[in-house]
Amino acid sequence: MLLPRGLNLVYDEWGGEKASGVLLHAKFLDVFTHKAREELQRGQHYANSHEYKAYAEELAEHPELWCTWSEKYINWRQLEILGLMSKGNWA
Amino acid sequence: MNLGVGMLVHTALDRAGQVIRHWSAAGCPVVIHVDRNVDRSTYDAFVQSLADLPDVQFSKRHRCEWGTWGLVAAAQAASEQLLRNFPRVRHVYLASGACLPLRPVEDLQDYLAARPRTDFIESATTADVPWTIGGLDEERFTLCFPFSFRRQRFLFDRFVDFQRRLKLHRKIPEGIVPHMGSQWWCLTRQTLSAILEDPDRPVYDRYFRHVWIPDESYFQTLVRLYSQNVESRSLTLSKFDYQGKPHIFYDDHLQLLRRSDCFVARKIWPRADLLYDTFLTSANPMRGTEPNPGKIDRVFSKAVERRKRGRAGLYMQSRLPREGHENGFTAAPYSVFEGFTELFEDFEPWLARNADTRVHGHLFATDDVQFEGRQRTFAGGLCNNPRLRDHNARMFLTNLIWNTRGEHQCFQFGPRDSQLITGELARDPNAQISVITGAWAIPLFLSNRDFAEIRAEAAALQRIEAEHLAALRAYWSKARVRIWTLAEFVESPIEALQTTLDDMSPQTPRGVTEAPRMVDLAGFAQFLQNLKNQGMHPYMMGDFPSDPGPQHPRGQQRKPYLVR
Numbered sequence: 276m277l278l279p280r281g282l283n284l285v286y287d288e289w290g291g292e293k294a295s296g297v298l299l300h301a302k303f304l305d306v307f308t309h310k311a312r313e314e315l316q317r318g319q320h321y322a323n324s325h326e327y328k329a330y331a332e333e334l335a336e337h338p339e340l341w342c343t344w345s346e347k348y349i350n351w352r353q354l355e356i357l358g359l360m361s362k363g364n365w366a
Numbered sequence: 367m368n369l370g371v372g373m374l375v376h377t378a379l380d381r382a383g384q385v386i387r388h389w390s391a392a393g394c395p396v397v398i399h400v401d402r403n404v405d406r407s408t409y410d411a412f413v414q415s416l417a418d419l420p421d422v423q424f425s426k427r428h429r430c431e432w433g434t435w436g437l438v439a440a441a442q443a444a445s446e447q448l449l450r451n452f453p454r455v456r457h458v459y460l461a462s463g464a465c466l467p468l469r470p471v472e473d474l475q476d477y478l479a480a481r482p483r484t485d486f487i488e489s490a491t492t493a494d495v496p497w498t499i500g501g502l503d504e505e506r507f508t509l510c511f512p513f514s515f516r517r518q519r520f521l522f523d524r525f526v527d528f529q530r531r532l533k534l535h536r537k538i539p540e541g542i543v544p545h546m547g548s549q550w551w552c553l554t555r556q557t558l559s560a561i562l563e564d565p566d567r568p569v570y571d572r573y574f575r576h577v578w579i580p581d582e583s584y585f586q587t588l589v590r591l592y593s594q595n596v597e598s599r600s601l602t603l604s605k606f607d608y609q610g611k612p613h614i615f616y617d618d619h620l621q622l623l624r625r626s627d628c629f630v631a632r633k634i635w636p637r638a639d640l641l642y643d644t645f646l647t648s649a650n651p652m653r654g655t656e657p658n659p660g661k662i663d664r665v666f667s668k669a670v671e672r673r674k675r676g677r678a679g680l681y682m683q684s685r686l687p688r689e690g691h692e693n694g695f696t697a698a699p700y701s702v703f704e705g706f707t708e709l710f711e712d713f714e715p716w717l718a719r720n721a722d723t724r725v726h727g728h729l730f731a732t733d734d735v736q737f738e739g740r741q742r743t744f745a746g747g748l749c750n751n752p753r754l755r756d757h758n759a760r761m762f763l764t765n766l767i768w769n770t771r772g773e774h775q776c777f778q779f780g781p782r783d784s785q786l787i788t789g790e791l792a793r794d795p796n797a798q799i800s801v802i803t804g805a806w807a808i809p810l811f812l813s814n815r816d817f818a819e820i821r822a823e824a825a826a827l828q829r830i831e832a833e834h835l836a837a838l839r840a841y842w843s844k845a846r847v848r849i850w851t852l853a854e855f856v857e858s859p860i861e862a863l864q865t866t867l868d869d870m871s872p873q874t875p876r877g878v879t880e881a882p883r884m885v886d887l888a889g890f891a892q893f894l895q896n897l898k899n900q901g902m903h904p905y906m907m908g909d910f911p912s913d914p915g916p917q918h919p920r921g922q923q924r925k926p927y928l929v930r
Contacts, residue, residue: 285683285684286683286684286685286686287673287676287684287685287686287687288686288687288688288691289687289688289691290674290675290676290685290687290691290692290693291608291672291673291674291675291676291685292672292673292676292677292680292682292684292685293673293684293685294684295682295683295684342743342747343741343743344743344744344745344746344747345747358677358680358682358768359682360682360683360684361672361676361682361684361685362669362672363669363672363673363684364607364608364669364670364672364673365669366605366613366619366665366666366668366669
């Protein structure tokens with residue numbers, strides 16, 4: 276099925292907000308340090324796994340992404356208030 | 367059974383059936399119009415499924431397409447049949463298959479019994495209300511619309527253009543004034559029968575057949591001819607979004623709908639099980655109160671506002687306004703200080719003590735981002751990398767202000783800093799900018815460097831500051847700007863500082879009790895004179911007295927204070 280073209284226009288250019296969400300990337304989970312090391316051994320990633328090398332190196336020094344300015348996740352309304360996502364037209 | 371229901375159905379027949387049972391159980395006769403686009407077997411099955419109900423009938427079917435006469439014909443057919451076959455019906459309620467009664471039907475019956483002569487129908491003249499969105503208003507009634515808006519859009523548009531070009535106008539039948547309103551109404555038998563049995567009805571029907579969206583204007587117009595008591599509001603709660611499409615109610619609107627005290631709401635999503643289960647089975651405790659859609663109105667108009675105007679100062683994946691359409695470049699007021707850290711040794715800590723605010727250093731320094739306390743990161747995970755900042759200086763500033771909503775931000779700025787943000791600062795009404803012009807010369811004066819170097823740098827800084835000031839003073843500048851020359855400022859520093867503090871928090875004026883420590887300027891006038899002697903005219907400082915004043919030995923100098 277051909278989807279309407281409008282679906283590709285994901286942001287509003289005239290000041291309004293369209294509905295949008297947030298994805299939690301697995302690279303932000305605490306198991307990622309372990310995962311990065313494992314991937315280095317497997318060596319299955321493109322460009323000699325250089326991305327994973329960087330991850331493993333950096334995470335060995337700073338395994339925590341938490342900082343003073345981090346916020347604990349509460350719910351989607353919090354994400355909306357923070358401006359990370361928007362309800363758009365949803366009431 | 368004073369109340370009869372005419373129901374227009376075209377989809378989600380099972381839900382419609384459920385609601386029909388609900389009306390019927392309360393003793394309301396129902397006449398159902400099923401869109402002729404529904405195929406025969408589905409229709410038969412639907413009729414069969416309701417066969418056990420008394421006083422439920424099906425009317426002659428018309429083809430109903432959005433915005434066409436078919437919807438009026440359907441409403442006419444259903445109400446005629448209702449009035450003819452159920453003589454005890456006093457009020458006819460026009461509903462759709464996606465309408466859901468929110469309160470017990472007896473409530474509605476009592477309400478109508480108490481208002482036996484009132485017609486509830488939204489009806490307003492086009493000239494007076496801006497309801498139509500992206501459509502035609504007055505022209506609905508003066509042009510002719512033989513083509514379908516949905517299926518024959520090209521012909522529709524061309525034919526409208528054609529009529530406009532030739533200035534063609536249809537004649538509105540004598541005696542009627544076009545009115546518009548919600549297509550869901552509740553009329554008395556007297557009014558409705560007068561409309562349907564009017565000897566002139568063929569004239570009106572012929573006219574409205576080619577009006578655009580006649581279902582929103584046929585009854586709304588004709589009711590004005592006969593009704594003795596029009597209450598111009600619909601008993602059916604329906605909300606429209608920013609595009610003029612009806613909002614659909616889902617399960618999460620349950621509490622809102624419950625508190626609205628409206629009798630009927632539309633459109634309900636067919637799969638909103640919770641809504642159907644709740645309102646069709648349990649009794650709503652709000653008995654006898656007036657419909658009160660105020661709260662639901664506020665919630666929905668806020669949603670429209672969010673969709674159309676958004677939050678000022680927010681830039682994110684679904685809001686990236688073009689320049690000039692930001693509805694506010696930044697989220698909150700902030701203060702910019704230029705030349706203060708040069709003139710006062712301890713300006714930043716002094717400001718932090720004397721105002722309720724975050725005091726940053728030179729956020730836009732070329733080689734550094736001086737967050738408060740010289741932290742490496744700041745609110746929202748902003749980092750102190752100057753190259754990242756300069757990659758998009760606008761967004762750096764808007765992010766900082768957005769991330770710190772609720773507290774006032776102050777930062778230092780000057781000609782030594784990266785100047786990318788100058789235009790934005792000048793354009794932003796949230797920016798409160800205080801400038802001491804020429805203060806950049808003080809560090810040079812104190813630097814004790816090679817004079818040729820100093821002279822070159824002074825010339826460069828003076829040029830940059832002049833450009834910056836030109837932006838602040840431009841006709842398009844919207845920032846709140848205060849500019850002192852260094853000479854003016856030094857003359858009465860306390861008053862000037864007091865003014866800047868008052869600008870920051872006008873609600874809670876605070877007296878300056880202590881002044882920041884001013885750099886010792888003895889010999890500064892001579893320094894300026896030396897620059898002049900070298901052919902470089904430092905004019906930004908104002909008229910600094912060229913003869914050195916009485917020299918106080920440092921340390922004995924008392925802090926200046928203000929007598930109020």
